[in-house]
Amino acid sequence: MNNTCAQKAPLPEQVVQQAIAWRICLESGNVQSADMAEYRRWRLADPMHELAWQRIENMEAAFAGVSKKNGRIAHMTLKKTDHDIQSMNRRQALKRIAGTTLGLASVSWLADKQGAWQYLNADHATTNQRQLFTLVDNSQLWLNHNSTVELNFNAHNRYIHLTRGEMQFIASANTQPVQVALQHGTLLCDSKQFFVRNEADHALVQVMQGSVKLAQANGLFTNQAIKAGELYKITVNSMQQLDNHIFDYSSWTAGLLSVRNMSINSFLAELSRYHRGFIKIAPSLNDYLVSGVFQLNDTHLILKTVARSARASVHYRTRWWAEIRS
Structure with a gap:
């Protein structure tokens, strides 16, 4: 470069x-x-x-x-x-x-x-913490770390624009469907509870209760339904169902990371959303699979726990640079 x-x-x-x-x-x-x-x-x-x-x-x-x-x-x-x-x-x-x-x-x-x-420009935003917001109809909107939303949410409109990061929506009783805008398309949510992650090149949508319909920005997959228990990765041109048993994408609302047989590199990528600093791992550990439920209030402890389970250890070059190696 x-x-x-x-x-x-x-x-x-x-x-x-x-x-x-x-x-x-x-x-x-x-x-x-x-x-x-x-x-x-x-x-x-x-x-x-x-x-x-x-x-x-x-x-x-x-x-x-x-x-x-x-x-x-x-x-x-x-x-x-x-x-x-x-x-x-x-x-x-x-x-x-x-x-x-x-x-x-x-x-x-x-x-x-x-x-x-x-x-x-956000109506609600977070930086280094997750936060719960109660909307005008008593619905609950969770925002994860470094997340932003713009709202048009009142008695006549139920519109959420997730401009950055992750959200989880829990509808109040007897509410109308919610519209969630992303750069990859629009979600029409007749759902009691769902999760959305907004990335630069894709979005993740997981439905816990009810269903969500997708209208993509380019018109593909219009009204494609995502049902309770399903997890999808969405791009401008594709829609791919993922295994939702490996990682619980909404567990951060409880201050947890819940994972089962996830590659250590994928797990550390998720952890890096909460850990301040750079994490490097020795190539010899790339095949290790992580399982467990981890408390997010101490990411350094998570690093030590994962390293110990992989028969490795954490070494700090600086307080911002951690390396896991055997």
Whole structure:
């Protein structure tokens, strides 16, 4: 990959969050020598870390001419951004951080690289936690980590646009069908309970009670039904039924990962949705199958437990970089 392509490549959200956290830490005025050593190790641990740091520095350099007064305001704005993005009122957050040139630049940069507009335009959103929202008809809407939805949900409309991440919907009694929009199509849900994951190249839909009908964006599989107990992977051009006994995609609502005979690489891919940092596994362990029910409140303990069951161990190169090896 040439340098131009690398500079434009999207970065994992966790890496961006780490880079922003380090920037705030270094400018806090309370940095210890141990912090500086850890910061340097973090930058050297992965080329993506260095790329994220360069992007932040380039963004700030472009606005170096901002007056000291505005610079102080912008700096405080950046410190507030993480808290604001976690708040309920995304549109209010956008107004708050749009007050300075640097604030606008920050939002624009994140919007372009990480989809921050999804957070700022959302009616409900989460970052590093799952959350339950009660809608106007007393239906329950669960959002997993790093998820966003836009709603048109009232007495006349029952429309949910899942713009990012994962949701689980549990309908209240005697409610009308719900429409869920994805980039891969629209779900018409006459269902008491269902799960949806929205990825860049596909969606996952699992129905627990009732049924869901799919109308894909290109018109294929119109009114194709997904019944209770079924799990489907949906792309713009295909619809594939998956084995729903390997992984319980909705167990996160109870703070769990429930898995049976799942490849360790697939399991770690699921765990990485909750674990802050990079996980690497030795190739010799690729054939190991994971089974169990794991508490999500301690992802480091999950790593140790899985490694121990595979007769391996976890080694940390930095606090952000874990390796499982024999």
